[in-house]
Amino acid sequence: MSPADTPAGAFDHDVVIVGGGPAGCSAGVFTARDGLDTVIYDCGRSSLKRCAHLENYLGFPAGIDIETMYDLIQDHAETAGCTFVSDLVQSLAPTDGGFEVHLQGGASVTARRVVAATRYDGEYMRGLDDDEVLFESYEHEGETRESFDGGYANQDGTTPIDGLYIATPAEKEDTQAILAAGRGARVGRRVVGDVHIDEGWWPERADSVDWVRREAELDGEWTDRQRWIEWFDDSYADEAPVPTDSERYRRVRAAYVDELLDSHISPAEMESRAEEGHRKLAAHLDAEVIAECLDAEIIADTLDAGTVVESLGSDVLLDALDDDAILDAVSDEQIHSYAQSIEEKTS
Numbered sequence: 001m002s003p004a005d006t007p008a009g010a011f012d013h014d015v016v017i018v019g020g021g022p023a024g025c026s027a028g029v030f031t032a033r034d035g036l037d038t039v040i041y042d043c044g045r046s047s048l049k050r051c052a053h054l055e056n057y058l059g060f061p062a063g064i065d066i067e068t069m070y071d072l073i074q075d076h077a078e079t080a081g082c083t084f085v086s087d088l089v090q091s092l093a094p095t096d097g098g099f100e101v102h103l104q105g106g107a108s109v110t111a112r113r114v115v116a117a118t119r120y121d122g123e124y125m126r127g128l129d130d131d132e133v134l135f136e137s138y139e140h141e142g143e144t145r146e147s148f149d150g151g152y153a154n155q156d157g158t159t160p161i162d163g164l165y166i167a168t169p170a171e172k173e174d175t176q177a178i179l180a181a182g183r184g185a186r187v188g189r190r191v192v193g194d195v196h197i198d199e200g201w202w203p204e205r206a207d208s209v210d211w212v213r214r215e216a217e218l219d220g221e222w223t224d225r226q227r228w229i230e231w232f233d234d235s236y237a238d239e240a241p242v243p244t245d246s247e248r249y250r251r252v253r254a255a256y257v258d259e260l261l262d263s264h265i266s267p268a269e270m271e272s273r274a275e276e277g278h279r280k281l282a283a284h285l286d287a288e289v290i291a292e293c294l295d296a297e298i299i300a301d302t303l304d305a306g307t308v309v310e311s312l313g314s315d316v317l318l319d320a321l322d323d324d325a326i327l328d329a330v331s332d333e334q335i336h337s338y339a340q341s342i343e344e345k346t347s
Contacts, residue, residue, distance in 0.1 A: 011098050013037045015191060016111035017082075018089045018124065021046030021070075022177045023167040023184035024117030025077040030188030031115075032081030033210055036195065039111075040077060041103070043088045046070065047119045048177055057178050068284055069177075075280065089124045098163055113191055115157070117167040117184060119174045122148025128161050150174075157187030158194075165191060200248045201255075202241050208259055212273075215264045228257045 020042025055063035088104035153166035168174040196206040
């Protein structure tokens, strides 16, 4: 039985990801954001933790310490909808249309699809295919050893085993954190595309783009849903493998148009998401370092006090700032207003 033939709800999870490093978290962001029930098993053995300081990951001009990076990528995956479980996956066993995942703690769960994202360990996949295909031998200090064959999977992570995807180990694509994250994203998108195909989408339309756009782009006739339906018919009707008046065609068209329209957000929503993004980032930063970089007047003038206090904690922030600088930056009116609000809350 293939995943497409398996009834909904037949598995504990839509996707199980083995490994919570850059590749696994990146794949999870894409699968979870598409609404797939995604669980990531991570026991803290990511190869990322062997690095002393990460200096070539885009977006961090002076690099970033590994602990903060690890917390950030897992927070991102969790915010997207992934569930993290601290346990070691010991083995995988094929079931009808999916896999049974056996854990070191003794429990087991089922999943429709599994993404392998463990650079140094592929032992849990032993037995899914012939060992001579899955593993390759090499000599080390006079001993013959085996490691998972990084060339087993295709570039998009698909494998000869239906429902099994491999983000890592991968030839040359998991030797740097940023490359591993890119590989994970590619694999995550492939999983989403295959789910769409199972739902009746044809391959040419299954690979949707996870892209949040400005509502202002929807102007004139493009604010009308019917206009998008006409556009879909003009663009894709000729390539569709089913008649345009079929239920399958109408279902795919409706899902495609709905996804496209829902990807546009208003200026207010843009501002709200930007603020939440800053709050999430601030929660991982050191308050004393922030205080060193920004004086009290800049903090008072440019940042929402509630956001700063909520993210860093009032005691931590106040300890990090110079008392005289705070008093110089805050007006008597602000102090009076704050004192009045405290009285109202305590009365």
